[in-house]
Amino acid sequence: MLKASDGHGAYWTKAIAEADDFDESNGKTVLTFFEAQDVAKKLARRDNGSADSAPITVDGALKDYRRDLIARNANPYNAEHPRLHLSSVLLSKPVALLTAAELKKWRDSLLGKMVPATINRLCRCVCAALELATQHDQRIQNRQAWEVGLAGLPDAQEARNVIISDEKVREFVTTAYIHDIKFGLLSDVLAVTGARPSQAVRLRVEDLHDHPVRPKLMMPKSAKGGGRNRSQKKHERYSVPISLQLATKLREAAKGRADDAPLLMQSDGRPWDKNPGQNYHRAVDKVVTAIGLDQAVVTMYCLRHSSIVRMLLANVPVRLVASLHNTSVAMIEKHYSKHIAEYGDEHARAALLQHEPPIGDNVIALAS
Template sequence: MAKPRNYSLETPTARLKLDIRKKPHWQRLGPGLSLGYRRNEGAGTWSIRAADGQGGEWLKKFGIADDFAKADGKAVFNYGQAVTEARKLVRGGDEDEVEEEQGNKPVTLGIAMDRYKDDLVSRGAGASNATTPKGHLPAALLSKPVPLLDSQELRKWRDGMLAKMAPASVNRYCKVIKAALNLAAKADRRIKNEHAWTTGLQLLPDANEVNNVILTNPQVIRFVGAAYAHDAKLGELTDVLAQSGARPSQAARLYVRDLIAHKTEPRLMMPKSAKGGGLNRTSKKVERYSVHITPALAERLAKAAKGRPASAPLLVRSNGKTWGVDGKGVSDDYREDVAEVVKAIGLDPDEVTLYALRHSSIVRNLLLNIPIRVVAASHNTSVAEIERTYSKFITEHSGNLSRRALLDHEAPQPADNVVPMAA
């Protein structure tokens, strides 16, 4: 494609006649794309200005002008090379080339997030793990080609998120975005700026302080009762979580056949969570482990599931749909209702969620002196995670046990009112 003529930018001699200033001199290359030249005291620089598709735009410096050094097409560009490079970075090449070779177009951050979502789904993970963080990224970043991302803009986004959420949540989003960018770099060898996200999205220090909400037994009972009063199906989900200590995403994947409705020792075959990533998510999520429930809950669930096939979901919403369908996470289906339930029992919905039932179940087991390994296995987690997350309660638990082993070697002192008898 022909290069647009701009006599003031085409040669070093012409460019050096321009005034030194911070604002670049712009040349339009096409719809939503311009090439900029900034005149400096030394060699000038080339920049891109591109529309973000949302009414805004982004800018990115990509090379040095051949004002004093010979152009090499890699770091130093003459005018023609700068035009070609700008088009290649944003659109994959000249317009006629791109039309023939769409696959050569550099991936943007938005596309990288979408492809990562597809990758997660193919491995049995939830799409919301990618769509939720993407929703917090501005259009200017989402529309930018991955090779043009730099650490400063990513760091600015990361730090800005601290005003909206806890540091631990920011770290979770950073991990997801880095995973998406690593996947993009793995698929496209032209992406060589991994430093941009390893530095810009570096995890915040001291952000993993545990702030789990632990409910008392009476509070758990009130929580479950209020959930049933609000909505019977929400009550069933809440009851299962309170008794099993499972994660909501696990309970949502229970099938009718996972209910073992024994008269005196009923249980659920709970799906594993597949937390920890990896390539075997799907196989891990098929695995089950046994959790005990009360006969009353088993009877209620059996009655609700009567007439449904064994492969049907055990827990459903009032509209008959499974929790967490239509591309949403499980929490998207219950968040507002649970907030009302929590308010009804006099607690703060900003602090108390359904996850409080899991934390409370684990702590309840620990305080009953159930071995930590058994607690970990029955809650589909690890001993290390139990020790890291619930260390305060483990200390209380171990203190009660170790006190039994104390050896009191001090001889008992005679009482003051005891008088020794004469021999």
């Protein structure tokens, strides 16, 4: 146990390892008295000899990272999401004492719970938090721990654009309504428009244009891409057509509410927030399981990916598909070309050259 003065009349304490009373020292979790002294000095003193702050933990690093993201107008969910998967032991560990072995063990424990691409994204969030801590505390000299322990998993570079059939999309939405009416309405909007969840939850009551024949939503643009125009993008909107059935449900949800009020709400009356995944991820797991799909593969985003492929297969021009989904033609071609080949089998077969008339065809060619 390390006890050190904060330089202002108070003390902070931190457990750093177990004593070698019963087990031999391993230099990490079990230390001799002299090894513990060296570690304590490293944690308690900066290079200039001061002792004005306790060593930052992983928990503290994530908190600092969240504040930094907010200050830069970036998504704080990148600092919040790792907490759902980090153990209390890792969260309380000083960043300066992290080892590659324990971080690798944690990363590998996620295999089977989520796909490699998601694990890599999660690890990048943790690395960003630890890197920020390193920039502000010269006592942290173990950058290699996360560079090695949280290295990206192979075979995870491909975009995870999961497509489900129209039948399964309808099942998803129907089951979502059964689970929770407000969650069902959010799912319905995402399935019909193909918008990102972060866009749909920013819809206001006034964004519903309830035309009797051609209803539409003025969908907020995504702030993807960052840069100087990030804040401006959040206020821009574009027109997305919706079905008459969905318009009726949204009209009912908006009844009696102010124009600037959120259009989509949770059942307890709260907005979905900027990071809706935190509020609906358990509901999605239940719905996905109920309709016989794998919750480790199918997420809320499958509604968006399925919408894009549905429009492409219906011969909607690529430029229009990209515009309706707030993306670019280049991104559509890069990420969805293989899905068109896979899911367009029926369309392609209708155009195959037939050397002989199909069986049962009663058309007889006339002799020339």
